[in-house]
Amino acid sequence: MTEELLDLASRVAASARAGEEVEAYVARGQDTEIVVYDGGIESLSSATSEGVGIRVVVDHRQGFAYAGSLDDEVVAETLEEARDNAGFGSPDEHLGLASPDGVAPVDLDLWRPELADLTTDRKVEMALELEKRVKASDPRIRTVHSADYGDAMVEAAVATNTGIAASHRRSSCYVSVYALAGDxxxxxxxxxxxxxxxxxxxxIDEAADDAVERATRLLGARKPASARLPVVLDTRITTTLLRVLSGTLSGEAVLKGRSLFANRVGEQVAVPGLTLVDDPTNPDAYGAAAYDSEGLACRRNALISEGRLQGFLYNTYAGRRAGVPSTASAVRGGFKSPPGVGCRALSLEPGAMSQEEILAEVGEGLLVQEVTGVHSGVNPISGDFSVGAEGLMIRGGALAEPVRELTIASTVQRMLLDVVAVGNDLEWLPGAAAGVTIAIAEMSMGGA
Amino acid sequence: MLEETVIQRVLGTALRTGGDFAEIFVEDRRSSSAHYDDGKVEELTSGRDRGAGVRVVVGDTTGYAHTADLSETGLRAAAEAASGVARGGDGGVRVVALERQHATAPYEPTVLSEDVDKSRKVELLARADDAARSAGMAVTQVSAGYGDSRRRTLVANSDGLLATGDVVRTRFGVSTVAQGDTGMQTGYEGVGRTMGFEMFDDVDVEGIARTSADRAIAKLAARPAPSGLLPVVIGAGRGAVLFHEACGHGFEADAIEKQASVYHGRVGEVVASPQVTLVDDGTMGRQWGAYAIDDEGRPAHRNVLIDEGVLTDYMWDLLRSRKAGRLSSGNGRRQSYHHLPMVRMTNTYLLAGEEDPAELVRQTPRGVYVAHLGGGQVNTATGDFVFGMTEAYLIEDGEVTEPLRDANLIGNGPEVLANIDAVANDFAMAEGGGTCGKWGQSVPVGMGQPTLRITGVTVGGTAA
Structure with missing residues (x-):
């Protein structure tokens, strides 16, 4: 199957005309999504999808086109459209496709064929079981809004006429549940x-317990009085913060004057205890990958070591412009977009303390378990950070009363310098970053 | 897009195992976009997505399958997969008599993207870049984007409905970065309408670019926003994201059905101050959230949601309205044929009041004036929602004074609606062309509102 995609991508790349560089990215996937509600199936969706994205660079100009089909005729039309689009791009001597750089890909096994053999009935059972456990676990759970099972099996290949030929496949699955507590x-x-x-x-137990605990421990929550106080971010919230950081560590953002870290390599941008790495070669990472979206072998990139900024991430274009090699950090949102720059497996180096120990150390403060409005209140260019939040007050080193309808605010720059503890509870969550509890010395809590 | 006999056979296959209802949704979407950044045209992108989804409903269960293969074989395979949820009995052979429905398009585009030379799109971007960079020495980076799409749809179902839609949308936006002693700041301004390229006949591209740049430049002198509960005056237009979050999502019948909305069971009750009359209207020609038919084949409607403070109705899609024994309100939408429809807003707006907008500020001794908002987010079950301010000022002694840095505001829907104490007479639709996300699906939505004041909302800044 995957070879078939690589053949198709290679054929498109090989049809480049003299003076043209052509890249074809071909993907095919199969997915299922099941939602159960009140003991029955609410919806069951299944689908296969496929598509191609073609990039053409000619005379230092770039064009792109995509189509949600792998029909020969459609693929040929898409190539023509990308060619035509290239005529309207501005000339830029740094534009160009990746070529092999000698780094060998790690051998990652991200494909579990047994997922394809799992029956629909079994998938439904898992979602029903999850719903049942949530409802049975605590009388304060009023209803389960939805319990889901989902899976996907994706194969993709990228080939260019500059020597790139790479393919990968991965399987993934999840169960999730959203519970409502209270009268x-x-x-x-x-x-x-x-x-x-x-x-x-x-x-399933972990998913159920998590939903129940998060919903029930907020019962009775009130809006707190505004204050400046120490804030502990729960593992999932740290993932959100790392995602914001990843945008500022893109070499493309630096080159285009959109990174608050520009010109600061070698400087102390965080507390000495903070080390940040993007390592897609780690098989435990949800975003683990052998190749980046331009077909280069993924590698480990140190970004912040002991608080000092080490460097940025680059794809081929950004690297050429900066005069450095690509760090194999090309990412794309499927076949519909040309490659940008991004992280796949960002993580803080864990510390020694558990979350409980961190709470004890902090003494008085706020534990944040949920944030909202990251897209509307966090500006990764200025660094302003303001989000809606809910969580629990920390009193005498332990969790106390729940609070809601509040904001927490600081700046990204300040937060990195205010990290006073990183937990030992590192966990790989969906997306491009790992979760871990961290404590921040002071943030503004907006309330009544 | 498909022959009626093929549609009938596909629906027949879908109902073969005993489904109560079957539907086929076909979509053919073409799009193009151009991105200008760092003084250059980065690239033009063209896209084509075409496929169909088949839905089968039996009792409270929905089966769905979609395919990019529009041949009869491909469609019948999808129909069979979707009908897998209905295996209780033999549906026998059912032939659905289809009746073509006609819905009037709210607006007919006059210039289609495919008839416009690509160089004209690029030229607009270059003009915007130039205008934004000329707005001030502090401007250090500009990116401008153009995008258009034409989405043709066909919906047919076992109730005999057959309807087609054809929606053309065009958008344009400019982001600016300005740099000063305090670091970098950003500004954005854009326009999005359900129109063709003729949109640019009356859109001032340079004006949009300057507004974007001015927003970034003004914030270089901004101080941190306050932290805590304050009166907030929201300027006309984009501020309507407040209603989108404070009650719009909570009025969607899928949230109501699962009792996951603070507005459950409250039709006929007072849910807002008497100055609030809120409408959701998919028939507003040219507006970003307009269409002739929704993604279930139902014509768009103008629906009054709150009338002088009283909740009059929720918004409905086909499934939820069937259960409630009523008609859909034309709010069944989906991102693409890859997705099941759900209840979504169209163009949501607050009707004008009678007060002078300047007077609202004058009567406010201390507070925040929000001139431009970013997005927002709501938890419909608790009613807590946030919305972000991207251009805001302090109000001191009844006057708009210093600019403030970006921050979120947080409130609780029913409380904020009750605390709207003044609505002005300067109604305006937002021009931005917003995207609303819900359970993983994004759709274009419009919004509008006059200047209004809330007696107290928590502002999420860092200053005392």
């Missing part, structure tokens, strides 16, 4: 999930 007068919500590459990786 008619008050409602609190909590979500839980478990992800893996095969059904054996899924932990």
């Amino acid at each position: 008619g007068d008050e409602t609190q919500t909590g979500g839980g999930y478990s992800v893996g590459r095969s059904p054996d990786d899924l932990d």
